[in-house]
Amino acid sequence: MSNPTGLTPLRERLRTTVRSDLARVAVEMFLEHGFDTTTVDAIAAAAGVSRSTFFRYFPTKEDAVLAQIEARGEQFREAALVRAADEPPLLAARNALTPLIEDMGRNRERSIAVIRLIEQTPSLRARRIDKQHVLRAMLTEVMASRMATDPANDLRPALIAGVTLSMFDTAQTAWLKAGGEASLSDLVDEAFATIGREFAAVNAQA
Amino acid sequence: MSNPTGLTPLRERLRTTVRSDLARVAVEMFLEHGFDTTTVDAIAAAAGVSRSTFFRYFPTKEDAVLAQIEARGEQFREAALVRAADEPPLLAARNALTPLIEDMGRNRERSIAVIRLIEQTPSLRARRIDKQHVLRAMLTEVMASRMATDPANDLRPALIAGVTLSMFDTAQTAWLKAGGEASLSDLVDEAFATIGREFAAVNAQA
DNA sequence: AGCGAGATGAAACTCAGTTTCATTGACGGT
DNA sequence: ACCGTCAATGAAACTGAGTTTCATCTCGCT
Structure with a gap:
């Protein structure tokens, strides 16, 4: 050295x-x-x-705000990698969100202020979602490896990643609307349970 | 007059x-x-x-490309409004995609070229997703009214809208990767079926 | 014919982002 | 302690997006 x-x-x-x-x-x-x-x-x-x-x-003015999001991405990746192999994939994806959620709970006011700023600013909003796509690609990879499958042929990893982050996004929006009063973790759980029931309703119909 | x-x-x-x-x-x-x-x-x-x-x-250079997406948004809205009231919400959302899918099938090469252009260009990619958020808000509203509920208290409309569009996005990506050879409609159906099974697996675990 | 308004073009301006070049100061080796 | 190298910085000029202002024109109505 x-x-x-x-x-x-x-x-x-x-x-x-x-x-x-x-x-x-x-x-x-x-x-x-x-x-x-x-x-x-x-x-x-x-x-x-x-x-x-x-x-x-x-590289851009926007990135000065969004840098922290990338940092959380790495944290998320690590959490996803250590989930037990026998967890159903969708559950593992949900549980990988936990450290992120706890982090946001600890810096509640700051998190909310920054998220609100992003929501109000078109260029920030746009680029944030772009970063989330990177996050999704990453989660897709992790899911594919834990499911021992090829994401190019098997849609499951990409679908699980997309749906998980979509539900998290909805839960986060609800959390924000409540001013961060409710438990974000509970909201995420509620989201998963709710969509699970909706799919059950469709399957019952068929 | x-x-x-x-x-x-x-x-x-x-x-x-x-x-x-x-x-x-x-x-x-x-x-x-x-x-x-x-x-x-x-x-x-x-x-x-x-x-x-x-x-x-x-308003921006990007909007010249994305204008057509907004046009399709209106088409999507109308399709969502006319779905039968007794369809399970998630199924109604999926079926509202049909006219859009058929439209893309008719202009296959052009659709693919434009989507590829968007995917390759960061600023276009970012703003496209922002427009999709508007689409999601719209679908949330339509779902809320068909389910006779208030989206501010009930997360279901937002979750259904988000998850539906996420699955459509994944299916579209797969369609693109195959050069538009496969049937986009089949891919969307496959996506719904696949995620339905994943939720069933989680529920079975619990 | 003429008036009012919507649509256009021209020009000046701000600011984000790029490129080039010269300067500085930390680091490794002598 | 001294020196050459190179990464980091600052300065300045440049491109192009998007805004603002104003003058002009032409359609539609009276």
């Missing part, structure tokens, strides 16, 4: 710091003044760097 | 023509040269209008 001390090099630490500073400052300014009226120049100035530097850390 | 002839006024017909011309020209140019490298100036020039006029008809 070229680094005998074993410590993270200064450069790398600095990079991480600058990046999180930029994201934090950006979100604060967006929450206070709105997304569109806050320019990249202003964010960079407030964070004490140049405009150029901002774009070196985030 | 200020129009004794009963005919659509010339102005209005002209507006519609200009709008569809712009959309057609834009999509053609995007398909040939790519989305990012085609400027609004070039589109406007090719359609014989000014840059200003383009932005009077479409």
